Amino acid sequence: MTNLKVNIAGVELKNPVITASGCFGFGREYECMYPLSRLGGISLKGMTFQEKLGNPPPRIAETPSGMLNSVGLQNPGVEHFLQYDMPYLSQQDTVKIANIAGSCVEDYCALAERLSESEIDMFELNISCPNVKQGGAAFGTSCENASHIVREVRKYAKKPMIVKLSPNVTDIASIAQAVEAEGADAVSLINTLLGMRIDINTRRPILHNNVGGLSGPAIFPVAVRMVWQVANRVKIPVIGMGGIEKWQDAIEMMMAGANAIQIGAAMFYNPKAPIEVIDGMEQWLKDNGIKDINEIVGTVKPW
Amino acid sequence: MEYLQGTYRVTKIRPGCMCDYTIACPDIAAISKAGQFVHIRVPGFTLRRPISICEVDRQAGTLRILFDIRGEGTKVLAQTKEGDLLDVMGPLGNGFELLDADKKAIVVGGGIGVPPMLETAKSYGKNATAILGFRSSDKIVLTDDFTAQGSRVMLCTDDGSAGHHGLVTDLLKQRFEEELPDIVYACGPKIMLKFVAQMCAQHGVRCQVSLEERMACGVGACLGCATPIRQEDGSVTYLHVCKNGPVFDAERVVFDD
Structure with missing residues (x-):
């Protein structure tokens, strides 16, 4: 038997593959592709305490081997989620991770407190959204701000708390260390890289928000590097993401130091990518005589 | 929602000024309606291309689609030959509401x-x-x-x-x-x-x-293809072309945004 189970901050995932926040809604949209129970976990669409309309369109721009988005955290708010989406999710045998966001620290705290009473398994504190004017990445781009918000939310979060880090910083590992010191149970990285495209005929940015987050295979090497740097500096589990599209990428990310991985943009061109990654990893482990996936974590042999 | 995704064969390409493909996809055709669309993967591109369904032939098990070359993605798609396979997701979105056939x-x-x-x-x-x-x-x-x-x-x-x-x-x-x-x-x-x-x-x-909008997932998961729509109480919200549309009642669409 090959073991694919991983443990992140006391929560057991049946495999290390999690669908990334903002790419998988609240799960329902993909239930006709495969049972959600195949997934290690689902990081749910970023949520705020109150409903949020998000940014005006266009919100999407294609780029070489990737895309920009500036959705701006559109979501129905926590009460709507608890009433209409949580009952459905409760029936799905997979780990439910609530991605929580807000425009001020109080919003995050209120959301964490409210969701602590629900059947959510873990929190993913989103301090790295590049597409909102208030809050979002502002909390995640300095050690001071990141420490402060993690310290405050920690008081209200009664579930294990992952902190999702922004790559748009000088030294991501120091931010990871700062949130670890304040009680983060795990870190996930990377969120999108801030980018921009311009229509040369209209001289207008393609995104109405002018700038947006870059994701897709284009950012994979950046993500691997950052996961490697962070994993070398913290003791808490690391969840790696950014451009993973196939099982080889997932193995590589785990060798860089990730204890689990998330898949996002790849699902837009291949909705079955998470399943193919799970199956591919399992086969690779068998082919290489490795009995436990945890054995490969951080096994890169740097020069 | 119900849709399928898989590789399907292009069985016929008609000549003309637009790309005009007939795709053998009986399981998709069986549940497709006027106004819905299919989401086609283009090798080497992150975003699928949403293309509206032109004709549904349930008996033949085919869909017909027409598209214009608008950019790099459709340029690649236009190189498809009869007999080639395309990765198709569909049917997606809500179609037009059809009245009784004796209506005008x-x-x-x-x-x-x-x-x-x-x-x-x-x-x-x-x-x-x-x-x-x-x-x-x-x-x-x-x-x-x-x-x-x-x-x-x-x-x-x-x-x-x-x-x-x-x-x-x-x-x-x-x-x-x-x-x-x-x-x-x-x-x-x-x-x-x-x-x-x-x-x-x-x-x-x-x-x-x-309606059309720049689109990513095609199924309502990513909320990329937002379009402003007036609600019953008069307020404007962002709905999504892929899941709530592409068809909307015209009186609800906010055309000047």
């Missing part, structure tokens, strides 16, 4: 907005009028197909090289003066949809429009 319908299509109107007009047979606008005579597609299924075709071009020299709304006004239909369906540039919607509102005629 007008379909209005502008340019690449013409193809989805063919399947829409089909169910009305002789009770459908197709008002079709193209840039010029060399851009005309599908007029014979509309005629063959019994629709009356009213044609216009921007440059006057075929049919009426002017806009689809000129022809819509003319048709309204003859007889008001039970419903109008429209697909095309947003500015065209705006004026069609205005004219329908002035005459108290129900109107549904099909």
Whole structure:
């Protein structure tokens, strides 16, 4: 038997593959592709305490081997989620991770407190959204701000708390260390890289928000590097993401130091990518005589 | 929601000024409706290309799609040959709401907005009028197909090289003066949809429009393809072309954003 189970901050995932926040809604949209129970976990669409309309369109721009988005955290708010989406999710045998966001620290705290009473398994504190004017990445781009918000939310979060880090910083590992010191149970990285495209005929940015987050295979090497740097500096589990599209990428990310991985943009061109990654990893482990996936974590042999 | 995803064979490519593919996909065709779309993967590109369904042939188990080369992705897609496989997701979105076949319908299509109107007009047979606008005579597609299924075709071009020299709304006004239909369906540039919607509102005629937006997932998961829609209480929210649309009641669409 090959073991694919991983443990992140006391929560057991049946495999290390999690669908990334903002790419998988609240799960329902993909239930006709495969049972959600195949997934290690689902990081749910970023949520705020109150409903949020998000940014005006266009919100999407294609780029070489990737895309920009500036959705701006559109979501129905926590009460709507608890009433209409949580009952459905409760029936799905997979780990439910609530991605929580807000425009001020109080919003995050209120959301964490409210969701602590629900059947959510873990929190993913989103301090790295590049597409909102208030809050979002502002909390995640300095050690001071990141420490402060993690310290405050920690008081209200009664579930294990992952902190999702922004790559748009000088030294991501120091931010990871700062949130670890304040009680983060795990870190996930990377969120999108801030980018921009311009229509040369209209001289207008393609995104109405002018700038947006870059994701897709284009950012994979950046993500691997950052996961490697962070994993070398913290003791808490690391969840790696950014451009993973196939099982080889997932193995590589785990060798860089990730204890689990998330898949996002790849699902837009291949909705079955998470399943193919799970199956591919399992086969690779068998082919290489490795009995436990945890054995490969951080096994890169740097020069 | 129910959709499928897999690789399906392109069985026929018709000549013409647009790419005109017939795809053998019996399981998708069996559940497809007028106004829905398929989401096609283009090798080497992150985003699939949403293309509206032009015709559904359940007996043959095929879908027909037409598209124009608009950028790098459609340029690659246009290199497809008969017998090639395409990775297709579909059917996606909500189609047009079809009334009883004895009702009178007008379909209005502008340019690449013409193809989805063919399947829409089909169910009305002789009770459908197709008002079709193209840039010029060399851009005309599908007029014979509309005629063959019994629709009356009213044609216009921007440059006057075929049919009426002017806009689809000129022809819509003319048709309204003859007889008001039970419903109008429209697909095309947003500015065209705006004026069609205005004219329908002035005459108290129900109107549904099909919208386009830059799209990623195609199934309502990523919330990328937002479009402003007026709610019943008058407030405006962002709904999503892929899941809530692409078809919306025209009176709810916010055209000036």
